[in-house]
Amino acid sequence: MSEPVIHTEQLTRKFGEFTAVDAISFSVGEGEVFGFLGANGAGKTTAMKMLTGLLLPTSGKAAVAGFDVFTETESIKKNIGYMSQRFSLYDDLTARENIRFFGGIYGLSSASIQEKSKALLSSLDLLPVADSRLSDLPLGWKQKLAFSVALLHEPKIVFLDEPTGGVDPMTRRRFWDMIYEAADRGVTVFVTTHYMDEAEYCDRVSIMVNGRIAALDTPTAMKDSFGVTTMDELFIRLVRPGAGEGI
Amino acid sequence: MRVIGFLLQKEFLQIFRNKGMLPIIFIMPFIQLVILSNAATFDVRNVPFNLQDLDRTSLSERLSEQFTGSGYFQLTGESSTSPQALDVLVGRNADLVLVIPEGFEKELMRGGSAQVQLIINAEDGFSAGVIQGYTNDIITAFNRDLIPQLPGSAVGAPRQTISVRSSAWYNPELVYIDYMVPGILVVLVTLVGLFLSGMNVVREKEIGTIDQINVTPMKRYQFITGKLLPFWIIGLGELTLGLIIARFAFHVPMLGSYWLIYLVAGIYMLVVLGMGLLISTLTESQQQAMFIAWFFMVIFTLMSGLFTAIESMPHWAQNMTMANPVRHFVDIMRRVMLKGSGIREIATPLAILTADAGLMLTLAVNRYRKVSD
Ligand SMILES: Nc1ncnc2c1ncn2[C@@H]1O[C@H](COP(=O)(O)OP(=O)(O)O)[C@@H](O)[C@H]1O
Ligand SMILES: [Mg+2]
Numbered sequence: 001m002s003e004p005v006i007h008t009e010q011l012t013r014k015f016g017e018f019t020a021v022d023a024i025s026f027s028v029g030e031g032e033v034f035g036f037l038g039a040n041g042a043g044k045t046t047a048m049k050m051l052t053g054l055l056l057p058t059s060g061k062a063a064v065a066g067f068d069v070f071t072e073t074e075s076i077k078k079n080i081g082y083m084s085q086r087f088s089l090y091d092d093l094t095a096r097e098n099i100r101f102f103g104g105i106y107g108l109s110s111a112s113i114q115e116k117s118k119a120l121l122s123s124l125d126l127l128p129v130a131d132s133r134l135s136d137l138p139l140g141w142k143q144k145l146a147f148s149v150a151l152l153h154e155p156k157i158v159f160l161d162e163p164t165g166g167v168d169p170m171t172r173r174r175f176w177d178m179i180y181e182a183a184d185r186g187v188t189v190f191v192t193t194h195y196m197d198e199a200e201y202c203d204r205v206s207i208m209v210n211g212r213i214a215a216l217d218t219p220t221a222m223k224d225s226f227g228v229t230t231m232d233e234l235f236i237r238l239v240r241p242g243a244g245e246g247i
Numbered sequence: 248m249r250v251i252g253f254l255l256q257k258e259f260l261q262i263f264r265n266k267g268m269l270p271i272i273f274i275m276p277f278i279q280l281v282i283l284s285n286a287a288t289f290d291v292r293n294v295p296f297n298l299q300d301l302d303r304t305s306l307s308e309r310l311s312e313q314f315t316g317s318g319y320f321q322l323t324g325e326s327s328t329s330p331q332a333l334d335v336l337v338g339r340n341a342d343l344v345l346v347i348p349e350g351f352e353k354e355l356m357r358g359g360s361a362q363v364q365l366i367i368n369a370e371d372g373f374s375a376g377v378i379q380g381y382t383n384d385i386i387t388a389f390n391r392d393l394i395p396q397l398p399g400s401a402v403g404a405p406r407q408t409i410s411v412r413s414s415a416w417y418n419p420e421l422v423y424i425d426y427m428v429p430g431i432l433v434v435l436v437t438l439v440g441l442f443l444s445g446m447n448v449v450r451e452k453e454i455g456t457i458d459q460i461n462v463t464p465m466k467r468y469q470f471i472t473g474k475l476l477p478f479w480i481i482g483l484g485e486l487t488l489g490l491i492i493a494r495f496a497f498h499v500p501m502l503g504s505y506w507l508i509y510l511v512a513g514i515y516m517l518v519v520l521g522m523g524l525l526i527s528t529l530t531e532s533q534q535q536a537m538f539i540a541w542f543f544m545v546i547f548t549l550m551s552g553l554f555t556a557i558e559s560m561p562h563w564a565q566n567m568t569m570a571n572p573v574r575h576f577v578d579i580m581r582r583v584m585l586k587g588s589g590i591r592e593i594a595t596p597l598a599i600l601t602a603d604a605g606l607m608l609t610l611a612v613n614r615y616r617k618v619s620d
Contacts, residue, residue, distance in 0.1 A: 052462050056620040073618050074464060082462040086455025092264050093257065104253030105463050133264075 005030050005157055005188050006051060011060035011069075013046050020046040022211035023060060028190060028204075030156075033183050035202030035219075036192040037231075039239065042208040044192040045085050045161055051190070052082050052159050065156055081150035085161040085192075088146050091135040095126050095145055098134065099152065106153035120148050140171030147178055151187065158182065160191040164198065176201050196231040205231075207238055214238045250465055254473025258447075262477060268443070272481060276435050276489050280497070283431050294378055296320035297341035299332055304352035310363070313389050314345060319381045332366060342368040343378055355393075376556075380426065428499045429580035430553040432489040436512065437519050437573055438544060440482045444523030445540040447474060448615070449530050461617045471612055475520045482516040483509065502587030511579050511593070514600050518572045521607025528614040547573040572603050 004027035013021040021043040028034045038044050049055035051064050053073030062069040065079040082088075089098045096117060103113040121130045124144055134142055143163055150158055160179075164172045176198070179189055191202070199205045199219050206216040215222055215238060219231065228234045262268060296314060300307050315322045323341050326332045332344045346364035354361040365382050367375045451457040460470065490508070493499040523540065530536040549555070550564065551573040557565055568574045575596035582588035590597070 049458075053618055054458055054461055056618055077462055077464045080462070082459065084455055084458045084462075086458075088456065088459040090257070090261070090456060091454070092261055097257070097260060101253055101257045102459075102463075104256075105250050105460075105465050107250070107464075 003030060004028060005066075006034075006062075006064050006190065008051075008062040009060055011047070011050060011062045012058050013043075013050055013055065014058045019211050021050070021057075024208075024211075024213050026206055026213060026216055028188060030188055031183060031186050033179060033189045033191065033201070033203045035199050035205035036190060036208065037194070037196065037199055037205055037235070038192070038208030039194060043211040044208055047208075048159055048161055048190070048192060051076075052080060053077055079156050081153070081155040081158040083143075083146050083150045083158070083160045083163055085165070087142065089134055089142065089149060092133055094131045094133055095121060095137075096130045098145070099149060102149050103152050108153060116152060120145075120152075124148060140167045140175075143167055144171070144175060144178065147175065151182060155187070157188040157190060160189065162192055162194065164193060164195065172198070196235050199231040207235065209238055250469045251473045251476070254465075254469065255476055258473065258477040262443075262481070271442075272439060272485065273488075275439070276485060276492065279435055280428065280431055280489065280492055283427060293321045294319060294343055295323040295339075295341045297324050297326055297332060297335045297344045298322060299326045299328075299344055299346045301327070301349040302347045302351040306352040306355060307347040310347060310386075310389055311345065313385050314382075317381070317385055319378075319385075336366065336368050339368075343382065345382075376426070424497050425499050425585060426581070427553075428493045428497050429584045430551070430577045432486060432493065433515075433551070433573060433576045433580055434548055434553065435489055436482045436486050436516065437547065437576075439485050440478055440516055440519035441523045441526075441540050441544060442537070443481065444475065444478045444520045445526040445536045446523075446533050447478075448524060448527035449533055449536045453532055467612060467615060467617065471524065471608075471615065475517075475524065478520050478523075479513075479516045482519070483512060486512050499584065501584050503583035503589065507583055507590055507593075508580070510590075511576065511583075511597060511600065514597070514604050515572065515576045517604035518600060518607050521604065521611045524611040525607065525614055528611065528616075547571050550574060551577045553577055569599070572600055575600050 006026075006028040008027075009025045010023040011021060011025070012019065012023050024047060036044050036047070046055065050057045050069055051062060053064075053069060053076045057069060064076045067073075067075040067079070069076065090101070093101065099117045099120060100113055103116065108116070121127050124141070126141065126145065129137060129141075134145075137145075147158075147160065147163060150160070164175050167175065172195075179191065179201070183189055191198075193199070202219065204216065204218050205222065206213050207222075208214065215226075215234075217225070223229065223231065223234055226234050226237055228237065262272075298311050298314075300311060314320050320343060324335065326335055326344065329346075332346070335341045336344060344366040346366065348362065348364070351361050351363070363386070365379070367378050367382075448457065451460065486508075490501075490505075494501065522543070526536050526539050530539065550560075550568045550571050552568065553573075557568055557574070560568070579588075579593045579596050579600075582593055
């Protein structure tokens with residue numbers, strides 16, 4: 001593996017007595033598509049918020065793009081893109097206005113905003129609806145737009161929190177095509193999902209259970225070592241050890 | 248600077264697209280001004296009025312006729328002693344007693360001035376203020392008619408011939424609308440500023456877009472400026488609208504300087520917006536923010552001297568009003584508009600407002616965190 005762009009050691013986050021993320025350690029290499037899997041409430045969003053400088057960890061160590069998550073969050077923010085679990089664009093603005101706003105606050109020049117806006121809207125087939133409010137667009141289109149907006153300032157790493165939640169399978173496929181395109185350009189992709197089939201699309205996956213990383217490997221190696229044929233089966237094994245045979 | 252520009256643009260787009268917000272911003276001032284100032288003219292018709300004329304001269308009779316003929320007061324009886332007058336008031340047979348002392352005409356003819364006493368039932372401080380306003384109106388008019396008839400009165404003779412002891416030292420006619428409108432304008436800009444800014448950041452928390460902002464390299468001051476400036480501009484626009492209505496629909500005088508009003512308003516808006524932003528950072532939902540904003544709005548308005556005179560509050564409450572920015576701005580507005588005060592005369596409340604603004608903005612900026620812990 002090349003030089004890691006994300007590296008954590010015993011990274012932990014507690015909310016009061018409750019440990020949402022429990023001493024996780026892993027590394028993600030440059031240009032990798034890293035899948036961060038787990039059921040609802042496993043601690044995926046919490047982990048991602050610590051890595052993006054939105055939430056202070058309780059203990060442990062972590063660096064993103066070479067910057068410390070405790071002390072250098074503002075430097076991290078210059079190097080990453082983020083698509084939050086909840087809808088991350090403004091519904092009462094149009095596609096064009098959203099692109100303009102986020103391009104602007106990341107410091108892109110007006111000419112560059114103009115140019116990217118045009119390229120992006122046409123590649124997403126959004127030109128006919130570029131001036132209607134996002135609230136009028138289907139969720140799948142909005143998610144694809146949100147992903148493109150997260151890449152607008154050409155970050156080294158992009159964090160995607162359940163980007164395909166609630167989206168139809170066709171659009172999910174198209175979304176993963178976009179992820180590959182970004183990875184081909186050298187962008188590191190850190191993506192959470194609770195769709196186990198999406199794990200197959202990742203270079204490596206980690207599976208989180210109750211705040212801990214229960215398994216971490218390439219999808220093929222992971223299935224082999226557990227002696228299962230699908231990620232779904234694997235997941236059931238991990239969540240309920242001893243189960244699986246009966247199903 | 249560019250970043251702030253983009254934020255401003257986005258905020259204005261959102262504000263003007265929010266169909267629920269526009270009526271609040273542009274129609275509320277009219278409704279509030281019209282309702283609150285007309286309530287006054289409604290209340291004051293046919294106030295039961297008791298006459299205690301101890302002078303019994305043609306001049307005292309003329310004065311009491313001014314009262315009965317004004318349409319505001321209805322004579323319900325006469326009294327001849329103070330205890331009697333008190334009974335009438337307590338028994339609610341009258342809300343106003345006019346006492347014309349013995350020797351009224353003689354003093355007026357000889358010395359050019361005399362006093363009458365007005366006893367107003369002030370159970371309801373609101374109507375008492377209205378009643379007082381109109382009695383003063385009547386007496387002023389009476390004085391005006393009287394001056395040329397007084398012996399030895401040339402041009403430059405004393406204008407205030409008959410004086411009422413309780414007369415306020417500014418807005419001497421105590422015209423109710425003149426007195427209320429500057430205060431209502433303050434409530435108006437406070438309401439709009441506090442609620443719009445209080446709802447704003449918490450709304451982004453609710454939808455989740457705040458994370459998207461916090462994950463950008465935007466600086467805190469840029470965010471705060473971008474969030475406050477739109478409402479600062481809207482607040483001053485609102486004030487302008489209100490001042491125009493005050494001038495042309497209500498004919499409220501403007502004896503002081505508009506520049507001064509805008510200077511104070513500019514500082515005052517920072518207090519209100521800082522507070523709204525603070526509420527926004529401390530709450531998790533728009534409902535919560537709304538409740539807290541409402542709580543402060545009610546207390547601030549009640550303790551502003553707008554409806555209840557500060558002097559008639561208990562001592563502890565009077566002290567508390569010193570911390571109330573609304574009180575200071577109401578005070579300044581009345582003084583500048585009705586009395587023509589300059590910056591020197593309002594220096595103290597202005598200094599308090601400036602300190603408040605510094606405090607609120609510091610608190611708000613400190614409470615707003617890009618990284619939560
Ligand atoms: N701010 C918070 N305060 C208290 N508990 C929280 C907070 N955020 C998340 N949690 C809890 O931490 C756990 C993990 O949440 P989350 O990271 O959102 O999981 P996931 O993204 O995997 O669904 C959940 O049990 C959740 O209730
Ligand atoms: Mg989550």
